[in-house]
Amino acid sequence: MKSNIRKRALFLLLCLSLFTTASVTRANAVSFYAATLHGVNGHAPSFVFSDGTFAETTFIGNIDSAEPMAVMPCGANCNGTYYGLLAKEGVPYKLVTVDWPAGQTTDVVSLSSDYPAFFDMAYSYATEKLYAALNGEEGTTAIYEIDKTDGTYAKVADLGVKARAIDFSFDGTLYVLNTVPYNSDYGEVNALVLTSYDSSFTLKEAKQVFSEWDPYVGIYDNGTYNTISMEFDHAKKILYYTQTDSRQQYAYAIDVKEGNRLSESVMLGSDPSNTQNFDAVSLYIPFIAPDGGANSATEVTDLKAVADPAGAQKVTLTWTNPTVNFIGEALTGLYSIRVYRESIGDENLLTEIKEGVAVGGEMTWTDESSLEGNNTYVVVPCRIAGEKGLSAKVSVFTGFDVPGPVEGIVLNLVPEGIKITWQKPATTKNGGVLDESTLRYTLVRMPDELTVATDIAENEFIDSSPLPSWQKYSYEITPRTAAGEGEPSTGWADIYAGPPFTAPFETTFDDYDANQQWASFNENNDNFNGYFDSYSGKFSISAVYYDEDAIKTLNTWIISPTINLTSGRYKVTVESYIDKADFANSFDIVYGTGQTVEQQTKQIGSFSYVSTIDAQVDSAMAVVDIPADGEYNFSVHMTADKILDDYDKCGLGIGYFKIEPVGDDPQRGEEVIVGDKTQASIWNVLSPVDAYTSSRNQMIYTRKMLGLRKGDIVKKISYLGYNMNEAPVTGTLKGWIGSAGQNGFENSNISPIALDQLKPFFDGGYSMPVVGEKNEEGYVTAELCGKVFEFPLAEPYVYDGKNIVLAYESAVPSTDSDFGFLSVMEDIDATILQGITLRSWAPDYAATGWNPILVLEVERAPVEKYNVTGTVISTKDERIEGAVVTVSYGSETFEAETDATGRFTMEVTGVQDVYDVTIVKEGYTTSTDTFSYIGEDVDLGDVKLTSCSGIDNVVYDADGNGEIKVYNLSGRLIKDVKISEADELDLHLERGVYIINGVKKIVE
Structure with a gap:
């Protein structure tokens, strides 16, 4: 039903959900509808729907498309027809009926500007009348009867309390939520009270609402940020209400007999700092009074629908017949059970079962000709002929369904490439049957968007296609059956892989992605687990406090990615780091042909450093002769016998690795590069005067x-x-x-x-x-x-x-x-x-x-003047006009532009040294190179630029604006399109051939 109306309006969207448990067949789900006082996400104040779970909230439509400021602060279900008040800026202006499934309103009557701002409405099935609540100047609430035909109203009772929300139970009892002062352990609070009145509005009793944890339920008044709306689920005899506290919306249920608040669930807008509070009002749970009133049978229970597992158009329903009538009295018998498709109506009646219909009996019925796809069944018990009791509804999907996402994706490196394994989809899009006989998969490697397999039936695949670079890869796996194509899924699985590196190869361990190229192993499973620390630029072993008996020998490996080497001599340099003085770091440099400890077989150097100061850095160098061309991996094996002394601790690390060819000079690989050995080799870059003495x-x-x-x-x-x-x-x-x-x-x-x-x-x-x-x-x-x-x-x-x-x-x-x-x-x-x-x-x-x-x-050194010339051409030997050529040396730059023949000439002032040259032309990749000036003019000859085609990367500014540049196959810029936060963009391209994201597209 409804809620308090506001004097000012913020317009944010609420996606409403309430807390009920939904079975696979949805037989037990409770459908909730509501209006919102605000709008967000592009919607004005709106109608929303939830079929029993928070995750399945649906936007239905705006409350009044002609009045974007309109809200519906209150309304009531009058035995199948919902009436509501529309208001603008706190003033009602129209009485309407609402078609909730469609989200459409029908005008009943327009209201005058002095029409009362009722904050809640309720319908009594006992009197079959519509009522509304209004707070008076004296601070208490009055009840008014509303004429559904013209909106006129008449006061019928003063409640004597200030109500927050109202609703009637089926027997005509009026329930009111109000508050009273309560002395809690945290001081005085406003506690919720459930006050009831009989059908003549005479006070019956007031019960303090309590929860499982507390003897009271507090309400924290904070102005407009507190809204309560409530509605009976007449079938289950449960009173639901929503409440907004501190910009959070909650949903609760109350057992009206005891006053016990049954459950709680946080709704949308769970961030207390979010100024967009989500106020659900005009709550509505669909209900139509049974034909026989209080004597009618209640609904069947445990209603389930099971589709044929082989995909046939057949559904089996099972349920348990009711044992009591609507007011809880025992049934003496049942006449029949009716089964309808979609909704109650003679045209939708599938069967009426009269044989074997026992009170409380378990029943089964099979629909031998179900519809393909979604099927909804309504089961109605009849106490006597012609009297329909409460209905129960269940939905199920029949036949073969579109597959859901694959599960359990695992990626592993194998000698042939990357091995992908996965499990078949455990679900389907609509809960139907998975047709495994036609189940196939397509795999697309990301981020290079390469389709590596199409329509394969197996649940594993080895991707042996070349990898463009070393980076993180994942695979989108899309399942497909004869029923259709499912959604692609990566399963959050990814792997770092790439082609072998070449020498010289070095790493400083300060790049997270680059660190994933390395493998580490704690071979003896001691307490010293190393990790690659991209912040400090080290593979670190952080020692912790242990007593002497717990210390084990350090036995940790780090193994490089694969490096492609030709036969010859190479120098390997490794930097050792010791956190504190008087500790040792001992390690071996090893190599082999694989990234496992077992494949590291050849030791090429053994080193041990003892620190004389804190934060000591030492460099170790070893020379290795690679016997044959091939792929190799190098490792550092840390083997210190002891890194702890009693309760002291020290961190060890490897901060740098490099392998480089040294040619045929046998002495080149043996030079001492660790500094003056008479003192500690320390290198810091923080200041010219460090905190350490000497x-x-x-x-x-x-x-x-x-x-x-x-x-x-x-x-x-x-x-x-x-x-x-x-x-x-x-x-x-x-x-x-x-x-x-x-x-x-x-x-x-x-x-x-x-x-x-x-x-x-x-x-x-x-x-x-x-x-x-x-x-x-x-x-x-x-x-x-x-x-x-x-x-x-x-x-x-x-x-x-x-x-x-x-x-x-x-x-x-x-x-x-x-x-x-x-x-x-x-x-x-x-x-x-x-x-x-x-x-x-x-x-x-x-x-x-x-x-x-x-x-x-x-x-400054004396300078000379000389000329730099050259010609810029394309890879098709076409001369390029308008290319910008820049020669730079240190902070000095010189610039020229090519003429129609692609020729350029510039005068450069400088000294004999190496200069950088850069050539830029839109539509072509940038060329960078160097040349040496040795005292005479320099001719760079023909410099070739490679044309780019397709779409440039998109660069956004702070406001989300940017541009896309589109080139044709020859590299000519043919479109420069401004964009602003658009997911899709119509480029309006003329007929021709284009490259879009690396794929050839023909525009006809």
């Missing part, structure tokens, strides 16, 4: 970050930061500078450079001046910082065009000093940088970590 730090600034030219002379190095101490911070410092290689040091998990390969530039004491201020929030920001370190180089450093490494060894007085270094170039005061010829810094997260901002004072 620590070594190395920071790498890549060639692109620096923006220098080869031959530039670095004269002074400075750092930006702050010192908020009362006095300068002093200490000693040694500094080295050198080259890190053209392509080296592009990640943060690498070996430090040996100090004898670097050039000293400072050795002595330093004094960090007091620099910086704090803002109103107490933080030191970039614009309040200054220079805290300045190092004039005793001997200028000539830049060689490669990456620069800076190494420091320091002794600082305290880790508590309030000083720091800038690593993000934001809002720095320009006065700090005045007079500096060149400034350079790492981006806010450089590939080498959080490097501090570096300021260099530089004398």
